[in-house]
Amino acid sequence: MSAPRRAWRAFVLTWQAILRDKAALLLFFISGIIYSFFYPLPYSTETVRRVPVAVVDQDQSALSRQLIRYAGAHPGLVVAGVSTRPEDAQALIWQGKAAGALFIPADFSRKVLAGMQPEVEVSGHGSYPLLNKVVLNGLAEVTGTVSAGIELKRLGAATPSGMQAEASRQPLTVEALPLFNVREGYASYVVPGVMVLVMQQTFLLGIGLLFGSWASDKSFPYGQDAAAYCGALTAFALVVVLNALYFFGFVFWWQDYPRGGNLAGTAVLTLLFAYSVAALGMLIGMFFRTRERSMQLLVATSLPIMFLSGLTWPASAIPLPLRALGALLPSTAAIQGFVATNQMGASLHEVRTELAMLLGLALVFAVVGLVKWGRMPARR
Numbered sequence: 001m002s003a004p005r006r007a008w009r010a011f012v013l014t015w016q017a018i019l020r021d022k023a024a025l026l027l028f029f030i031s032g033i034i035y036s037f038f039y040p041l042p043y044s045t046e047t048v049r050r051v052p053v054a055v056v057d058q059d060q061s062a063l064s065r066q067l068i069r070y071a072g073a074h075p076g077l078v079v080a081g082v083s084t085r086p087e088d089a090q091a092l093i094w095q096g097k098a099a100g101a102l103f104i105p106a107d108f109s110r111k112v113l114a115g116m117q118p119e120v121e122v123s124g125h126g127s128y129p130l131l132n133k134v135v136l137n138g139l140a141e142v143t144g145t146v147s148a149g150i151e152l153k154r155l156g157a158a159t160p161s162g163m164q165a166e167a168s169r170q171p172l173t174v175e176a177l178p179l180f181n182v183r184e185g186y187a188s189y190v191v192p193g194v195m196v197l198v199m200q201q202t203f204l205l206g207i208g209l210l211f212g213s214w215a216s217d218k219s220f221p222y223g224q225d226a227a228a229y230c231g232a233l234t235a236f237a238l239v240v241v242l243n244a245l246y247f248f249g250f251v252f253w254w255q256d257y258p259r260g261g262n263l264a265g266t267a268v269l270t271l272l273f274a275y276s277v278a279a280l281g282m283l284i285g286m287f288f289r290t291r292e293r294s295m296q297l298l299v300a301t302s303l304p305i306m307f308l309s310g311l312t313w314p315a316s317a318i319p320l321p322l323r324a325l326g327a328l329l330p331s332t333a334a335i336q337g338f339v340a341t342n343q344m345g346a347s348l349h350e351v352r353t354e355l356a357m358l359l360g361l362a363l364v365f366a367v368v369g370l371v372k373w374g375r376m377p378a379r380r
Helices: 003-020 022-038 062-073 086-094 108-113 129-158 162-169 186-217 226-254 263-285 293-308 320-326 330-343 352-373
Strands: 051-057 077-083 100-104 121-124
Touching: 003 022, 003 186, 003 226, 022 186, 022 226, 051 062, 051 086, 051 129, 062 077, 062 100, 062 108, 062 129, 077 086, 077 129, 086 100, 100 129, 121 129, 186 226, 186 263, 186 293, 186 330, 226 263, 226 330, 226 352, 263 293, 263 330, 263 352, 293 320, 293 330, 330 352
Parallel strands: 051 077, 051 100
Antiparallel strands: 100 121
16 A cells, blocks of 8 residues: 555544544544633623722812712722721621722822822722722723823912813823734633644543553554554644634634734744644653543643743743743644734744744754654554
8 A cells, every 4th residue: 555545444444433433533623623712701891890908088078979989989899888987897898798999198188289299098909900000000090091181270270271271281182992812802812822722732631532542452554654643643733723613714813803914923823833832742642551641631631831921920930940841742833823813913033933933943843753654553
């Protein structure tokens, strides 16, 4: 039998094995579909809103009540309670009924009328970073708005018109335009990277499951030649490509995440990522002797791999040995590359490091895997 025919036979055998094995079919296709809908669901609102805050108003003046009204009107905040005692605000925070507090001192309005600069205290619950950010930023915006109104009134008394007063108050205007995370939400930031990790981990599990089944049943279906290896490798890589098309082509559109920045670059990265993951999965799978071993060894690795990728934890803050370890995983280069090309529109030249890493990993895993492949007991 010629080499192309042996490669095609291995390609067909691989797809037959995938379609006949319910667990493999679940990992390769069904799990990605389920994950694509249920993982982004908690982040579907993208931003945190209506976070409860407690207010301690020891001034009890018209100006302090205006500050409280502004806090209640802020889209990210809701006033959970107003009191003159700091202990009441602390109790609301401990009970989980408030995520922060605004403290208005007794001399707040007096200092304002005297032309002095009063101080208000803003505090947040540090145990919940997202809520803490909304509380601190929201209360800072509220106090800034009230402060600007006071300053405009003072300037208006000394200038002929309100427009001149506003120009004196803010001679330069700033317009913030988020470029790549247009909603400035958590889902748009983390989900595109996590999906790449999901693809890698589910495929490693699925390939390991198939190889473990063949080893335990002593029924390895392939020949030991390079053509059969290339055919099986291409079949597994095609599974990765199909899932990438689903995630990047449908899920990101359905969830309305930033997408389509550089389609050509994303396609090249997809091809290299598919072959590197397939080669790694086959290399690892050839060491498994039971069907369940892939689950036992690979499930617990997802979270460490996520941190090593540099997406949720800055790469500059990762120790050099761990960075070197992360470079051995296709997901590290793929996450950075896909986010750059698909979300930010980076060119192939700008992601040349990630492309070189994926190409190198694919070649190394394929060469080492081919050596191990030649020692596998073929079915007679």
